[in-house]
Structure formats: C-alpha cells, structure tokens
Amino acid sequence: MKKTVPEAKLLVVDDEPNIRELLSTSLRVAGFDVVAAANGRDALAAAETHNPDLAVLDVMLPDMDGFTVTRRLRAAGRHFPVVFLTARDDTEDKVTGLTVGGDDYVTKPFSLDEVVARIRAVLRRTHPLEDDDAxxxxxxxxxxxxxxxxxxxxxxxxxxxxxxxxxxxxxxxxxxxxxxxxxxxxxxxxxxxxxxxxxxxxxxxxxxxxxxxxxxxxxxxxxxxxxxxxxxxxxx
Amino acid sequence: MKKTVPEAKLLVVDDEPNIRELLSTSLRVAGFDVVAAANGRDALAAAETHNPDLAVLDVMLPDMDGFTVTRRLRAAGRHFPVVFLTARDDTEDKVTGLTVGGDDYVTKPFSLDEVVARIRAVLRRTHPLEDDDAxxxxxxxxxxxxxxxxxxxxxxxxxxxxxxxxxxxxxxxxxxxxxxxxxxxxxxxxxxxxxxxxxxxxxxxxxxxxxxxxxxxxxxxxxxxxxxxxxxxxxx
DNA sequence: GCGATCCCTCAGCAACGGCTCAGCCAATTC
DNA sequence: GAATTGGCTGAGCCGTTGCTGAGGGATCGC
Structure with a gap:
C-alpha cells in the first residue's frame, strides 16, 4: 500500500468505539500518525497536546456537536482542516457550509478507502508542498x-x-x-x-x-x- | 526451513487444544516465538505480559468472541495485527471487517503452510523495515x-x-x-x-x-x- | 415528478480445479 | 530374470468458482 509522505498527524473523534477503532487502525495502516478521542472535551484537549494536521470529526458527539468543537478549536487558534462524519439522513442545510474552509465531509456509513482518499485530498489542498500527487x-x-x-x-x-x-x-x-x-x-x-x-x-x-x-x-x-x-x- | 528475521513473537488463541498445539508447534518450527492462550481472558492477560507482534485469534471463543478481544486489545493501546481463524461455512462471505487495518483471516480447516504464509505476509506489511522479501x-x-x-x-x-x-x-x-x-x-x-x-x-x-x-x-x-x-x- | 443512472441480486453457463482410479513403467529385491 | 513394490500419468467425475446478462428497486439530477 502506498504510504503518505510525509507522515501527517490525524485526530480521530467519534464516540462509537467500533467506528473509532476502525478508522484509527485503517488510517494508521495508510501511513498516518493517529490520535483518537471519544468526545468533544477530549478532542479539544488532544488538539492542544498533539497539534494535528487534520481532524476527522463526528458531528454527533455526546457532549457537544462537531460544529461547536470546530468553533472552539478555531477560537483557540487551531486552523487545521476538518473532515466531518455525518449521518446519511442529516438534513442538507446542516451539511452545507461544511466544505467552506479546507473542510470536507463524509457520510456514514462510509467506505474505508473513500475516507482515506478524502483525507488525502484535503491534506493535498492545504499542504500543497508535498509531492504527493492526486x-x-x-x-x-x-x-x-x-x-x-x-x-x-x-x-x-x-x-x-x-x-x-x-x-x-x-x-x-x-x-x-x-x-x-x-x-x-x-x-x-x-x-x-x-x-x-x-x-x-x-x-x-x-x-x-x-x-x-x-x-x-x-x-x-x-x-x-x-x-x-x-x-x-x-x-x- | 527458512527462518523469520528477526524472530517475531506470536500469540496463538484457540480453545480447541488440538488446534492450539498444532499451530503453536508449527509456528515454533517456522521460527516464531509462540505464546498460547485458550480463551479471551487469558489472551488479554498474555498480550499484556508478552506484548506480541501479532496474534492468531479464533473468532469463536468460549468466553468472548475474537472481535471483542481485538477491540479490548486496541482499547488498551495494543495495535499489533491479528490473523483471525474462522469456520468455513458460517456464512463465510457475510463476515466482513476481518481484513481492515493490517489484519487478515484464514478459514478452518486450514493448511499449515498457508497460515504461516499469511502470518508472514501480514508481518511483512506491518513491519516493512525487514528485508524479508515476498x-x-x-x-x-x-x-x-x-x-x-x-x-x-x-x-x-x-x-x-x-x-x-x-x-x-x-x-x-x-x-x-x-x-x-x-x-x-x-x-x-x-x-x-x-x-x-x-x-x-x-x-x-x-x-x-x-x-x-x-x-x-x-x-x-x-x-x-x-x-x-x-x-x-x-x-x- | 420523470427519466436516467446506479446498485445489487440472481440464475445460467462455462471453465477450472480437486480428487480418485487404473494401467503402465521403473526400480528394487530375491 | 521374475516378482514385487513404488511412482507416474492420463482419463474422468463432480463440485466449485467466476463471468455475464437481465431485471428490480432505489436514488439522483433536471
């Protein structure tokens, strides 16, 4: 499997242990350096500690929703891109506006290959330095x-x-x-x-x-x- | 017999003594360092103690299934790959998710040579440093x-x-x-x-x-x- | 709301692979 | 050199695997 160059650090945030593990493991194998969190609070803390290059963020978290997390992150001066995970039946308007920054979103249930590809694409856009070709x-x-x-x-x-x-x-x-x-x-x-x-x-x-x-x-x-x-x- | 370089440590988990012995012995002969367990509880404990490079894990265990064991392992911060053992006809191709990450699976009844080859392949993929060629x-x-x-x-x-x-x-x-x-x-x-x-x-x-x-x-x-x-x- | 596209299932068919068997050949033994 | 044993291989049976066309249902885009 083709590896990502250079190794980017990702923050994966989802409250369902299965999804969290599934994503973390696949992304690690895809060559990323992965840190995981189960809720918004931990996500914010982890972002402070690890300073990731990108976050994969479920919009539905037990303590606060993904948008709030993002807002708090930005307020704290963290401007890394975010790939949101949304349920398929989320209303359109909820999803629109997600892709404005360098951000993107993927609907659940997703295909693993697809998530990895989307993350790579976002990183490519925000870190155009890499010789990682599309x-x-x-x-x-x-x-x-x-x-x-x-x-x-x-x-x-x-x-x-x-x-x-x-x-x-x-x-x-x-x-x-x-x-x-x-x-x-x-x-x-x-x-x-x-x-x-x-x-x-x-x-x-x-x-x-x-x-x-x-x-x-x-x-x-x-x-x-x-x-x-x-x-x-x-x-x- | 060609030896694995360097010697990797394997955790073999199966409740049937015959299979467990068969596997343990063959893998030892193949040059691996083998630790065995008969159920999920012991497997988790053995993983803590011995910190293996890979686990060979029956999906049907008396106390908990292989997926649970894997999830518990990963939750405890153990990220070594797993080769699952599954029964051939328990709706074989309906069971998915066994090959994500660096993981793989082998169906019972298996050929010993095949299991060894699969284990080597997984190790090769997850530890690409070795000059062990395919x-x-x-x-x-x-x-x-x-x-x-x-x-x-x-x-x-x-x-x-x-x-x-x-x-x-x-x-x-x-x-x-x-x-x-x-x-x-x-x-x-x-x-x-x-x-x-x-x-x-x-x-x-x-x-x-x-x-x-x-x-x-x-x-x-x-x-x-x-x-x-x-x-x-x-x-x- | 309608048509086009796409996803998925199913069934028929063809090719292939696993295994057995029988007859033959080669090597070995006496 | 005859008898015996061990190994080789072609033929064939049968279950499995993979390919493809057809069709139903859902979804997307206009």
Missing amino acids: VIRVDDLELDDDAHEVRRGGETIDLSPTEFKLLRYLMMNPNRVLSKAQILDHVWEYDFNGDASIVESYISYLRRKIDRSSDAVALIQTKRGVGYLLRSADKR | VIRVDDLELDDDAHEVRRGGETIDLSPTEFKLLRYLMMNPNRVLSKAQILDHVWEYDFNGDASIVESYISYLRRKIDRSSDAVALIQTKRGVGYLLRSADKR
Whole structure:
C-alpha cells in the first residue's frame, strides 16, 4: 500500500468505539500518525497536546456537536482542516457550509478507502508542498482523484462512483492479489451485508470499460480461488 | 526451513487444544516465538505480559468472541495485527471487517503452510523495515507470494491454488527430502483424509508446468521410498 | 415528478480445479 | 530374470468458482 509522505498527524473523534477503532487502525495502516478521542472535551484537549494536521470529526458527539468543537478549536487558534462524519439522513442545510474552509465531509456509513482518499485530498489542498500527487498511474492507466477522472492511454473513461472506488483500490495495490473479502472491506460501506459476489459484477463492469475498450493488455487478472490483481509492467 | 528475521513473537488463541498445539508447534518450527492462550481472558492477560507482534485469534471463543478481544486489545493501546481463524461455512462471505487495518483471516480447516504464509505476509506489511522479501527464489525459479505468481527464467507460469501451495512448501525447504506424509501435513488442510497418493498427482502437475516447459534442469527430484526434493544449485 | 443512472441480486453457463482410479513403467529385491 | 513394490500419468467425475446478462428497486439530477 502506498504510504503518505510525509507522515501527517490525524485526530480521530467519534464516540462509537467500533467506528473509532476502525478508522484509527485503517488510517494508521495508510501511513498516518493517529490520535483518537471519544468526545468533544477530549478532542479539544488532544488538539492542544498533539497539534494535528487534520481532524476527522463526528458531528454527533455526546457532549457537544462537531460544529461547536470546530468553533472552539478555531477560537483557540487551531486552523487545521476538518473532515466531518455525518449521518446519511442529516438534513442538507446542516451539511452545507461544511466544505467552506479546507473542510470536507463524509457520510456514514462510509467506505474505508473513500475516507482515506478524502483525507488525502484535503491534506493535498492545504499542504500543497508535498509531492504527493492526486494522480495514480499504472502503466497507461491514470486515475485523477481531484478531477475524479480516469484515462487509459489518454482516452477518458466514464466510471460510476463504485467502479471508481474499486479501480482506485486496485491501483493503490498494483501487482498484489486482493481477495474479494479484502475488496469488500475496503471499497464497500462498512455496513454492507450482501455477499462477496458483487465484487465479481463490478470487476466485470470495470473490465468492460478499461480492459476491453483498448486492444492493449488486460490489466485486471483473476487469480482463481484467491482474488484479483492489477498488473503493472514496470516493477514498482 | 527458512527462518523469520528477526524472530517475531506470536500469540496463538484457540480453545480447541488440538488446534492450539498444532499451530503453536508449527509456528515454533517456522521460527516464531509462540505464546498460547485458550480463551479471551487469558489472551488479554498474555498480550499484556508478552506484548506480541501479532496474534492468531479464533473468532469463536468460549468466553468472548475474537472481535471483542481485538477491540479490548486496541482499547488498551495494543495495535499489533491479528490473523483471525474462522469456520468455513458460517456464512463465510457475510463476515466482513476481518481484513481492515493490517489484519487478515484464514478459514478452518486450514493448511499449515498457508497460515504461516499469511502470518508472514501480514508481518511483512506491518513491519516493512525487514528485508524479508515476498519473493522466494530457488535457482531461476521465483515465487511471488504477494502477486501469487510463479516464474521460471522470467517466464510466468500459471498454477492452481494447490499447486502453488505445494511449490511454496518445496521452495521453503530446498535440498531437503520431504516425505509425502510431511507434504500432506503441511500443504493440505488438516482434516483431509484421502491418501497420500494425491501428492504424486500434484508433483506430476508441477513437473509438467515448471520442469517440462523449459529445457533446463529438472528441479523436482524423486527419492524413491523416501519422498521428494527440490534441488537448488547454489547452496545458501 | 420523470427519466436516467446506479446498485445489487440472481440464475445460467462455462471453465477450472480437486480428487480418485487404473494401467503402465521403473526400480528394487530375491 | 521374475516378482514385487513404488511412482507416474492420463482419463474422468463432480463440485466449485467466476463471468455475464437481465431485471428490480432505489436514488439522483433536471
């Protein structure tokens, strides 16, 4: 898995232990330095102590809501960006205005890969110094996370949101077999409870769009009984 | 047998004494430092005392399930990865979340060689410092565990899952005779109860694919009445 | 509010892989 | 050199896996 350079420090705030752990662990593996808090008070304290580069903040916390936390942070002179976690059915107006600063939001239940991508995007915008590019390349395949666009050999390819996420996950892990369970865990929302065969369907869609259009080599390979693999000619 | 460098400490947790012993012994032979526990409570205590690098954890334990154990561990600030053991048919592909973070899972009944390989893979991912490569080499034969791919003299060779596991076992033990019983014990699932002649079949398949395609030296040799041996020219 | 898109499920089909068996060949023993 | 044992391999059966097209239901955008 591609690591973030340089290591950024994140503050994760959510009162549900499961979500908090899920996020913390995934973000650590993604290369971030993670500090976690379970409520607004602890979050404010942790922000003082650790001075993170970004916070992932649930809007619904037991003691105060995420907006209040943000306001208090800003008042204390902390201007790092925030990625809010909101329930899907939150009213529109509650969510609007969230993205004004460098901020962004992700709705629960989210896909792990998606959260990581969003955090990277926000960091990229606020710390443009890094040579961390928004474009992932594997052979003649390009995926531009900012423009949400995919090209193969210069030719733009139209993907649905899920197809895009799946391809991004594959491209982040070239030349490595990914099992259907693994793909499900990273690409689909964490509460999805259909079965893994949906991955087959989406692999099929992707192939049709990126491996069939050009008469180039097939990039997506099936490892029967094991998983799928995105082939890259140049060895890393 | 190739040793793990440096020696990693593992915590093995399973309530069935047979499985626990089987795993502990094999992992010790594979070069790991092993501590075992029979239930969640003991596992938590052992984690405190021994601070392992990884845990092998049955999801079905008498006192609490594997997820609870994991959550409690993480809450206590222990962030080592976990390889879960799950039953094959308890709605297998409905169970998700086992592969997030650096974690992975193996279904029961498993093959010993497979478990060891998975553990190594997880450790490799979480401790990338080690120069422990995912590629095993014997002469001009290469086996890439991450890509699940085999090459001889640069030429990619397609193997079925069982063929792959068999070859990996042979390649992990070059220049050493392995009896059919030994191979059966390591490569096949522990509840397999056909007879050892199946090994002959698979050796035959492997020869056809790796020793016949090129006109190079035959790597797989038969020691009549004893077993098989994968021969390597360069002694290391 | 309507159409288009997208997500997901399902079922049919084809290909593959796991395993067994039988017949043959090779090595070994007497 | 005959008999015996051990190993090799082709054939075949059968369950499993993966691919794909079709369709239903939900959602999004206009």
